Amino acid sequence: MAHEVRGVVAREVGAPVSLETVLVPDPGPEEVLVRVQACGVCHTDLHYREGGINNEFPFLLGHEAAGTVEAVGAGVSNVAAGDYVVLAWRAPCGTCRSCRRGRPWYCFDSRNAAQPMTLADGTRLAPALGIGAFAELTLVAAGQAVKIDRRARPEAAGLIGCGIMAGFGAAVNTGEVTRGDSVAVIGCGGVGNAAIAGAVIAGARLVIGVDVDPRKLEWARHFGASHTINSRETDPVQAIRDLTDGFGADLVVEAVGRPETYRQAFDARDLAGRLVQVGVPTPEMMIELPLIELFGRGGSLKSSWYGDCLPSRDFPLLIDLYLQGKLDLDGFVTETIGIGEVEEAFHKMERGEVLRSVVVLTSG
Numbered sequence: 001m002a003h004e005v006r007g008v009v010a011r012e013v014g015a016p017v018s019l020e021t022v023l024v025p026d027p028g029p030e031e032v033l034v035r036v037q038a039c040g041v042c043h044t045d046l047h048y049r050e051g052g053i054n055n056e057f058p059f060l061l062g063h064e065a066a067g068t069v070e071a072v073g074a075g076v077s078n079v080a081a082g083d084y085v086v087l088a089w090r091a092p093c094g095t096c097r098s099c100r101r102g103r104p105w106y107c108f109d110s111r112n113a114a115q116p117m118t119l120a121d122g123t124r125l126a127p128a129l130g131i132g133a134f135a136e137l138t139l140v141a142a143g144q145a146v147k148i149d150r151r152a153r154p155e156a157a158g159l160i161g162c163g164i165m166a167g168f169g170a171a172v173n174t175g176e177v178t179r180g181d182s183v184a185v186i187g188c189g190g191v192g193n194a195a196i197a198g199a200v201i202a203g204a205r206l207v208i209g210v211d212v213d214p215r216k217l218e219w220a221r222h223f224g225a226s227h228t229i230n231s232r233e234t235d236p237v238q239a240i241r242d243l244t245d246g247f248g249a250d251l252v253v254e255a256v257g258r259p260e261t262y263r264q265a266f267d268a269r270d271l272a273g274r275l276v277q278v279g280v281p282t283p284e285m286m287i288e289l290p291l292i293e294l295f296g297r298g299g300s301l302k303s304s305w306y307g308d309c310l311p312s313r314d315f316p317l318l319i320d321l322y323l324q325g326k327l328d329l330d331g332f333v334t335e336t337i338g339i340g341e342v343e344e345a346f347h348k349m350e351r352g353e354v355l356r357s358v359v360v361l362t363s364g
């Protein structure tokens, strides 16, 4: 039996999203049906709507969600009906060449639900990042549902499913921040601020937030940046060197995804320093670097996919940090909105007015 619910759908490139009737099947083998309680509005949802991800319209948007397991299909053992979960867009398969080598956080064949969710006329929907959670119910692969502590409120908890995990993991998992490190984060939106919070928790002695927007620098200070640099007014490379005895930072996290900011990150590292790129570029962007410096500076240049996270390991950890008051997930929730207000939330996001608008699903 298919369940009839409301969902936020992007029908064509650039067109405003619309609230549509969505048919969600009962879970088949290895699938889980989740009643969504809250879902954050992320830049990636907007990228889908703009055709920046792929052309598989129509999309069912939404992917930073917390909710309750409504039903599970055959063979599901990691969660049961009634469990409180956060949805992940990485569900390691266990059998790809990366999983088999013991690196499931890179899994090259992540699982999604096998059955499609559709519009009322049967048109197949492509769920954003294999989730599709701006809907009252959604269908995911069992491994995408990660059980967490019920005391974490859904508006805050759902956000660890994407942007916060990506930023936190970029600093802590990919960047391997350790006690005494100096860390600079370029781009202080949701992902960048999560990287700042992660660096602080991991013991960095200096955390520098860089952005062109004073409001974002204020958020950076809130999440623990010891220093902030407005790169519209000041050369960030020089300013980072000035704050690190002239040397540069041990780790620079690039959370913008542009050639200019990548170059800043490259130049702002100390010798043997690390650069982690977590900002997502577009296909036409190119970068040119002096090969002698690439060699001569040593260290590492890495990219971070989803914070190199293992959701089943890292989601409960982030929720524990939240419940202990060490990770301010509530601070990322700028506002809560209804399911019909996603289009307006995109505009607020584009204007830089919010870290996250979070859709709260109210109807049962």
Ligand SMILES: [Zn+2]
Binding pocket: 092, 093, 094, 095, 096, 097, 098, 099, 100, 104, 106, 107, 108, 109, 110
């Ligand atoms: Zn795999």
Ligand SMILES: [Zn+2]
Binding pocket: 042, 043, 044, 045, 063, 064, 162, 163
């Ligand atoms: Zn996202």
